[in-house]
Amino acid sequence: MTAVSGVLAVLGFTCVADDDGGLAFSGPSGRGHAFEDSPESVRVCLELNGDLMDLARRSVKVVRTTRIVVRGRVASAEARCRVEELPDVLRRMTELPDADIAAVDLTVGVLAVSLPALDPPVFLRLASASSPTVDLARATYVLAANADLRAGRGGWIDGPGVAVDSGPVDRALLCAELHEAGHALALLGDEWIARSYLELRGALVTTEPRAPAAAGPGASTEGGSR
Numbered sequence: 001m002t003a004v005s006g007v008l009a010v011l012g013f014t015c016v017a018d019d020d021g022g023l024a025f026s027g028p029s030g031r032g033h034a035f036e037d038s039p040e041s042v043r044v045c046l047e048l049n050g051d052l053m054d055l056a057r058r059s060v061k062v063v064r065t066t067r068i069v070v071r072g073r074v075a076s077a078e079a080r081c082r083v084e085e086l087p088d089v090l091r092r093m094t095e096l097p098d099a100d101i102a103a104v105d106l107t108v109g110v111l112a113v114s115l116p117a118l119d120p121p122v123f124l125r126l127a128s129a130s131s132p133t134v135d136l137a138r139a140t141y142v143l144a145a146n147a148d149l150r151a152g153r154g155g156w157i158d159g160p161g162v163a164v165d166s167g168p169v170d171r172a173l174l175c176a177e178l179h180e181a182g183h184a185l186a187l188l189g190d191e192w193i194a195r196s197y198l199e200l201r202g203a204l205v206t207t208e209p210r211a212p213a214a215a216g217p218g219a220s221t222e223g224g225s226r
Contacts, residue, residue, distance in 0.1 A: 060155030108182025
């Protein structure tokens with residue numbers, strides 16, 4: 001990791017070896033971790049601050065080599081690159097530039113997904129926006145799924161889904177990943193399941209269920225924030 005620490009030091013980061021065999025770094029652009037995949041390749045994770053809903057929207061628009069991933073309570077931009085590409089990759093992570101992408105609604109069946117002809121880049125939306133708690137749970141899910149998705153990356157455009165970049169598309173793999181994600185997102189459409197999921201993941205639940213319109217002055221809202 002000598003070459004990696006040298007590059008990070010030039011960029012103004014302070015580096016310390018961590019227990020996982022990588023480097024923990026902090027500096028003007030934030031803090032994160034770097035792991036050496038090979039003598040020439042490095043996997044870098046830069047922690048991101050911000051609302052998870054906003055990060056899910058940005059996840060759709062980042063350059064294809066970068067993914068926004070949630071692990072526990074931490075959201076980070078992650079990428080693999082050559083050591084000499086590290087300065088440019090870290091710069092792109094902090095900028096997270098916007099890009100336009102079309103959205104297509106998909107219906108997930110019990111056994112399969114009917115995938116239309118694709119013209120990437122495209123966002124395949126698997127559900128529409130719902131209540132604040134459900135939306136937060138679904139946004140958290142698609143960002144957490146980015147750690148494992150291979151055919152696309154999870155994000156949000158007026159609802160959760162998977163963005164597919166330009167280039168060859170493995171339709172079989174994409175259908176399998178969409179099918180799994182679609183069923184998980186459908187389960188998270190239940191308010192109680194959504195709240196339980198957020199608590200299980202350690203996410204901070206700050207949303208309140210909408211009170212019934214006819215609730216009187218003394219009525220309480222069940223399941224407040226914790």
